[in-house]
Amino acid sequence: MTVYFTKEHEWLSVEGGTATVGITNHAQEQLGDVVFVELPAPGTALTQGGDAAVVESVKAASEVYAPIDGEVTEANGELEGEPAKVNEDAMGAGWFFKMTVGNESQLATLMDEAAYNAFVEAEG
Amino acid sequence: MIDADETLLETPLASRHQALGARMVPFAGYTMPVQYPTGILTEHTWTREEAGLFDVSHMGQAMLEAADGSHATVATALEALVPADILNMVPGQQRYTQLLNHEGGILDDLMVTRSIDAADDGYLFLVVNAARKAEDYAHIAANLPAGVALKPVDDRALIAVQGPKAAGVVADHVPGAADMAFMTGRSGAFDGQDIHLSRSGYTGEDGYELSVPIAAIGVIWDALIADRRIKPIGLGARDSLRLEAGLCLYGHDIDETTSPVEAGLLWSIQKRRRENGGFPGFERIQREIAEGATRRLVGIKVEGRAPVREGATVFKDGETVGTVTSGGFGPTVEGPVAMGYVAAAAKEPGTTLEIELRGRTVSAEVVKLPFVKKRFAK
Numbered sequence: 001m002t003v004y005f006t007k008e009h010e011w012l013s014v015e016g017g018t019a020t021v022g023i024t025n026h027a028q029e030q031l032g033d034v035v036f037v038e039l040p041a042p043g044t045a046l047t048q049g050g051d052a053a054v055v056e057s058v059k060a061a062s063e064v065y066a067p068i069d070g071e072v073t074e075a076n077g078e079l080e081g082e083p084a085k086v087n088e089d090a091m092g093a094g095w096f097f098k099m100t101v102g103n104e105s106q107l108a109t110l111m112d113e114a115a116y117n118a119f120v121e122a123e124g
Numbered sequence: 125m126i127d128a129d130e131t132l133l134e135t136p137l138a139s140r141h142q143a144l145g146a147r148m149v150p151f152a153g154y155t156m157p158v159q160y161p162t163g164i165l166t167e168h169t170w171t172r173e174e175a176g177l178f179d180v181s182h183m184g185q186a187m188l189e190a191a192d193g194s195h196a197t198v199a200t201a202l203e204a205l206v207p208a209d210i211l212n213m214v215p216g217q218q219r220y221t222q223l224l225n226h227e228g229g230i231l232d233d234l235m236v237t238r239s240i241d242a243a244d245d246g247y248l249f250l251v252v253n254a255a256r257k258a259e260d261y262a263h264i265a266a267n268l269p270a271g272v273a274l275k276p277v278d279d280r281a282l283i284a285v286q287g288p289k290a291a292g293v294v295a296d297h298v299p300g301a302a303d304m305a306f307m308t309g310r311s312g313a314f315d316g317q318d319i320h321l322s323r324s325g326y327t328g329e330d331g332y333e334l335s336v337p338i339a340a341i342g343v344i345w346d347a348l349i350a351d352r353r354i355k356p357i358g359l360g361a362r363d364s365l366r367l368e369a370g371l372c373l374y375g376h377d378i379d380e381t382t383s384p385v386e387a388g389l390l391w392s393i394q395k396r397r398r399e400n401g402g403f404p405g406f407e408r409i410q411r412e413i414a415e416g417a418t419r420r421l422v423g424i425k426v427e428g429r430a431p432v433r434e435g436a437t438v439f440k441d442g443e444t445v446g447t448v449t450s451g452g453f454g455p456t457v458e459g460p461v462a463m464g465y466v467a468a469a470a471k472e473p474g475t476t477l478e479i480e481l482r483g484r485t486v487s488a489e490v491v492k493l494p495f496v497k498k499r500f501a502k
Contacts, residue, residue, distance in 0.1 A: 032360065033165040035453040036429045036460075038482075054482065056431055058164040058453050059360055080429075087163075 004067065004107060005116035011091060012067040012110065014101060022095040023055060023064060023086065026120050031057040034086040039075035039097055046070055046099060048106050053096050055086065067110060069102035135181035136281045136338045137345055144349075144356055151359055152254035154182040159358040167361035168455040171327055172496070175287035176357035177348050184257030185277040185335060188264070190246035192271060195238065198246050201272040202236065205264060207384060207403045209394035210248070216240030218307045218322050220392050222384055223252075223260060228405025228412075229380040230387070231263060232256040233372065237309035237322055249309065249320065251282070251333070253374045281341035286331030286365075288499065289353045294321070294332050297347060301332065306500045314344050323501060326362065328369025328494055330501045367461055368454045370423055370493030376434060377421060377449045377463055385412035386465065387421045388493070419446065420471040423493040424462040426451075426479060426486055431460040437480040438464055438488075445470045448479060454495055461495045462488075 004012045009027035013020045028034065036056040046052050046066035053064040075097045079085060086094035101107070111119060132155040141148065146157035157179065159167065170176055190197035199210040208221035217238050223231040237249040252260045257276075264274045285294055295302040298312045298321060309322030317340040325331040336344050348354050363373070372378045378387045383405065390398075390413065397403065398413060426432050431453045438446040451462035462479070470477065473492045478485035 032159055033163045035165075035455075036431065038430060054430075056453065058168075058364055058455070059158075061431070061433060083429075 002107075003113060004110035005113065005119075006065070006067045006110055007119065008065050010064060010067050012107075014107065017101055018073065018098055019068065019070065019101050020095050020098050021052070021064075021067060023090055024116070025090045028087050028090040028094070031055060031060075031062060033058055034083045037079040037083050037086065037096065039079065040072045042072050042074055044072040046072060046102075048103075048109075064096060066099070068099075068106040070099040071102065072097050072099050074098040133182075135179055136341050137179045137181060137283075140342070140345055140349075141179065141356070146356070146358060149359070152182055154254060156182060157356070157358040159360045160356050162355065164358070164360040164364065165455050167355060167357045168364050170355045171287045171329060171357055171361060171365055172456050173288065174355070175285055175289040175293050175331075175351075175353050176327070176361070177345070177354050178284040178286065178357050178362060179281075179345075180284055180333070181281040181341075182254035183282055184250075184252040184254065184260065185280055185282060186250045186252070186261065186264075187275045187277055188248040188250060188272065189275060190272050193246040195245045198248050198272055199238075201268055202248060203397070203402060205267055205404065206234075206236075207393040207397050207406075207409065208236070209396050210236060210238075212394070212396070213238045215242065215245070216308045216310050218309050218324055222378070222389065222392070223263060224384070224404040225380055226404045228383040228408035230374070230378045230382055230384065231380060232260050233374055233378060234260070235322070235324065240308075240310040249335075255375060277335075279338055280335050281338055282333060282335050283341070283345065283348075284325050284331060284333045285348065285354070286325045286327040286329045286357075288330060290329070290331040291501065293348065293351050293353050294334075296351070297344075304332075304501075306330070314340075315347060317344065319344070326369075326371055327365040328371070328496055328498045329365075330499055364452055364455055367450050367452055367463065368456055368494060368496040369498060370463065370495065372421070372463075373450060382421075382465070383408055383412060383417065385409055386417040386419055416468055418468055419465045420468060421449070421463055422466055422471050422473075423491040423495060424448065424451075424464055424477065424479070424488050425491045425495070426460040426462060426488045428486060429459060430481060430486065432462050432479045432481055432486065432488070436462075436464075438466055438470075439478040439480070439485060440466070440470045440475065442478075445477070456496050463493070466490070
């Protein structure tokens with residue numbers, strides 16, 4: 001299992017042909033209390049960098065972008081009733097959706113954890 | 125970004141917010157705490173159930189003073205600019221009102237308190253919005269008669285203690301605070317330090333606002349924070365609390381184009397002023413009272429869990445009827461809440477609306493404000 005990160009603060013964990021997507025711990029800290037998550041329906045075709053989901057905090061709505069091309073296979077239904085899971089466990093139980101890896105070469109455009117941490121540090 | 129930060133002002137409590145781990149954001153020219161580490165939901169709920177402490181020192185405090193020491197002189201001067209009955213305020217009474225332009229639009233909303241001490245008659249204490257204070261002061265000063273002067277109070281901080289336990293907390297430090305009626309103000313002693321306090325606020329809860337000399341604010345803040353019933357509350361929860369309480373936010377729900385009648389603030393224009401006028405925009409307000417305003421600010425309860433936000437278009441039966449002016453998640457309501465202007469035909473509670481949300485619409489209903497029952501002291 002390899003975990004990749006985007007500059008838009010999403011993470012992508014690839015295992016076999018399936019990727020699980022969520023927002024990073026840094027992202028949930030910045031958002032504050034999450035009160036609603038809008039997830040893509042299974043079957044939705046996603047394009048790298050395109051809109052994939054929306055996360056709402058008390059104050060504002062933020063877009064979540066698709067880290068790679070692919071098709072949504074499952075949405076995390078738990079978040080509907082318990083959006084706070086995103087704050088409690090962003091990298092685990094707070095995952096957003098699973099998708100196919102439509103274009104493996106795109107994984108090379110993403111960051112690993114060390115690169116992401118450096119990116120966050122530099123962003124200040 | 126660094127250049128922009130350099131121009132931001134700090135309140136006298138900035139170092140305490142940082143020590144408490146607050147996230148600071150620019151707001152109305154100040155760097156202000158938007159939330160503390162506990163987060164907006166906890167802060168909101170704590171204020172509804174216990175007591176929250178807010179730094180609102182960015183707001184403008186000013187004294188309007190009549191040289192002849194007469195309440196009638198200072199009240200008459202202010203009545204030329206606002207639609208509330210100031211003349212008949214009794215000593216110690218506080219009123220909410222608006223500075224109006226000649227078209228009856230709202231330049232700002234403010235709190236006015238008549239001094240309770242007979243020796244200080246001829247003074248009105250004003251609290252105005254941070255983002256408007258420079259414009260307000262210039263506008264008021266330019267429109268005062270001889271013998272009345274506006275003096276901005278720059279040497280005082282302003283904090284609010286809000287929530288069902290506020291009276292218990294404040295009374296532990298300020299003798300007699302628990303006996304104050306809602307919307308009254310007076311001077312007092314906080315652990316022996318001279319302050320001015322009013323029983324009022326912006327959350328829909330019982331509470332106080334304390335105007336404190338800057339030299340004493342640190343000690344007073346620390347004494348309040350040390351109380352287990354108190355948590356510090358940032359601007360994020362201040363916004364969700366006031367929205368649930370159906371209270372207008374200047375620049376969002378009210379502005380220079382909206383009248384007090386449209387905004388549902390007719391309750392703040394007392395009978396004598398409605399009949400006799402004598403304030404800017406009286407013509408429009410008189411007409412709107414007689415004929416009804418063409419649009420009204422209403423409460424909007426949104427179906428589902430997704431909040432609608434400021435700027436979203438409001439539809440009724442497919443026709444555009446208005447715009448959301450404040451929208452978010454109401455932690456006490458446990459769902460999305462909003463306010464917005466709708467055409468008069470869509471203003472009645474129970475009217476079904478549709479609100480624009482990310483390229484589709486969600487169902488919503490006009491509801492009576494507030495979303496959460498106000499619990500002011502009697």
